[in-house]
Amino acid sequence: xxxxxxxxxxxxxxxxxxxxxxxxxxxxxxxxxxxxxxxxxxxxxxxxxxxxxxxxxxxxxxxxxxxxxxxxxxxxxxxxxxxxxxxxxxxxxxxxxxxxxxxxxxxxxxxxxxxxxxxxxxxxxxxxxxxxxxxxxxxxxxxxxxxxxxxxxxxxxxxxxxxxxxxxxxxxxxxxxxxxxxxxxxxxxxxxxxxxxxxxxxxxxxxxxxxxxxxxxxxxxxxxxxxxxxxxxxxxxxxxxxxxxxxxxxxxxxxxxxxxx
Numbered sequence: 093x094x095x096x097x098x099x100x101x102x103x104x105x106x107x108x109x110x111x112x113x114x115x116x117x118x119x120x121x122x123x124x125x126x127x128x129x130x131x132x133x134x135x136x137x138x139x140x141x142x143x144x145x146x147x148x149x150x151x152x153x154x155x156x157x158x159x160x161x162x163x164x165x166x167x168x169x170x171x172x173x174x175x176x177x178x179x180x181x182x183x184x185x186x187x188x189x190x191x192x193x194x195x196x197x198x199x200x201x202x203x204x205x206x207x208x209x210x211x212x213x214x215x216x217x218x219x220x221x222x223x224x225x226x227x228x229x230x231x232x233x234x235x236x237x238x239x240x241x242x243x244x245x246x247x248x249x250x251x252x253x254x255x256x257x258x259x260x261x262x263x264x265x266x267x268x269x270x271x272x273x274x275x276x277x278x279x280x281x282x283x284x285x286x287x288x289x290x291x292x293x294x295x296x297x298x299x300x301x302x303x304x305x306x307x308x309x310x311x312x313x314x315x316x317x318x319x320x321x322x323x324x325x326x327x328x329x330x331x332x333x334x335x336x337x338x339x340x341x342x343x344x345x346x347x348x349x350x351x352x353x
Contacts (some may be wrong), residue, residue: 098164105306107141107170113297114289118233118344119143121287122204123151125348126231131155132199135223137188137216138162138206142171149178156180159198163187189215193223200224202231205344208266217277224351230279232347237264242300243339244328253325256311267345279349290341294333300340304329 098106109115122144128134128151136144139160148158159182162168168183175181186192188203189212201220207213220230237258244250258264267284274282294301304326312322332338 098167100166100169103141103164103166103170106167109296109302110141110143112299112302113295114291114299114302115143118204118287118289118299119147121346122202122231122233123147125285125346126200126202126229128152128156128200133197134158135191135193135198135201135220136160137191137201137203137220138209139171139183140164140167142168142174142183144202144204145171145181145183146174146178149175149181152180154180157182159184159193161186161188161191161193189219191216191219191223195222196225196228198223198225198228200229200231202233204231204233205235207232207270208234208237208261208263211262213263213266213270213273214277217273217279221278221351226351226353228351230274230347230349230351232270232274232349233344234263234266234270234347235342235344236267237261237342239341239343241339241341243332243337244325246325246328249321249325252315252317253307253311253322256315256317257307259314260310267347270345270347274347274349278352280352282347282349284348285346286343287346288341288343290339292336292339294329294338298340300342301329301338 130153132152139162145158145160157180161184289299291298291300308322308326311317312319
């Protein structure tokens with residue numbers, strides 16, 4: 093598995109991408125599903141550049157606390173800067189499969205587009221179950237990458253590019269199994285909602301268009317895709333914008349559950 097490396101360069105790129113319109117919409121949907129309230133303690137597993145932590149701090153207020161956990165020091169450096177001045181924000185560098193937090197301490201937790209990267213999903217779910225108090229709420233958000241539909245004049249090349257892009261993930265279609273895994277981990281009231289992210293504009297504000305440079309960089313040199321092939325794929329998508337033919341769509345899934353009382 094040749095996964096992406098979340099170093100300073102990628103942290104900076106993702107910090108920029110996550111400012112976009114589609115990512116803001118996704119955060120709103122996830123926060124609505126979580127329903128954080130004043131005084132609550134929230135854990136963000138795989139917090140990345142800290143957008144959720146910063147926004148949840150406004151919801152929990154000075155009487156609450158939000159703790160972000162990530163394995164990438166580069167990501168946590170960005171998150172720490174984003175939340176500077178908030179004494180009730182905390183960050184921990186740790187493998188998300190081994191959460192260094194007390195038992196039953198948090199009222200709610202979320203994990204957004206992280207589990208699809210983690211080989212041992214069961215370990216993360218077990219840790220989150222342990223970290224939540226009885227009755228605590230959980231929100232998981234992941235993409236089923238098999239739902240991606242992307243217009244191309246070269247369908248065979250598009251297929252090769254997307255299948256190679258799947259290699260940056262441990263579980264490209266994780267949502268299909270999450271309900272069962274949540275129940276096995278001891279969660280109840282499991283629900284799922286699918287949210288379509290579709291666009292006909294290649295603005296960096298959109299989820300689909302923001303992927304183009306990431307995919308181009310990742311697939312080059314893998315599975316027989318040369319740097320020239322990757323560039324030609326990306327160039328075709330940019331030309332599609334000029335021609336008014338760009339189209340991208342996928343379904344992202346939001347799961348909610350509670351720890352049994």
